[in-house]
Amino acid sequence: MALFKRRTAGKPGEWYFCLKHQKVEEGPECPAKDRLGPYETREEAEHALETARERNEEWSHDPRWNDSAEPPEEDRG
Numbered sequence: 001m002a003l004f005k006r007r008t009a010g011k012p013g014e015w016y017f018c019l020k021h022q023k024v025e026e027g028p029e030c031p032a033k034d035r036l037g038p039y040e041t042r043e044e045a046e047h048a049l050e051t052a053r054e055r056n057e058e059w060s061h062d063p064r065w066n067d068s069a070e071p072p073e074e075d076r077g
Helices: 042-046 048-060
Strands: 015-018 023-026 035-039
Touching: 015 042, 015 048, 023 042, 035 042, 035 048, 042 048
Parallel strands: none
Antiparallel strands: 015 023, 015 035
16 A cells, blocks of 8 residues: 555646546646646647647657658767
């Protein structure tokens, strides 16, 4: 049995999108590992998956983060 109970982090007035329950929640309802956020508004949290998808797409085309490119010659070993 755990000596201390872990609490979820967050504050009322902050909005999150719960990946486990696929819903928007205010404040700390679910563990941090299961949610995206915090967001300033409910509307932002409602679009969390879309925002994440857009950011992933941007990062996949960012040359600074291109894992498929060969490393610079000085880094090859």
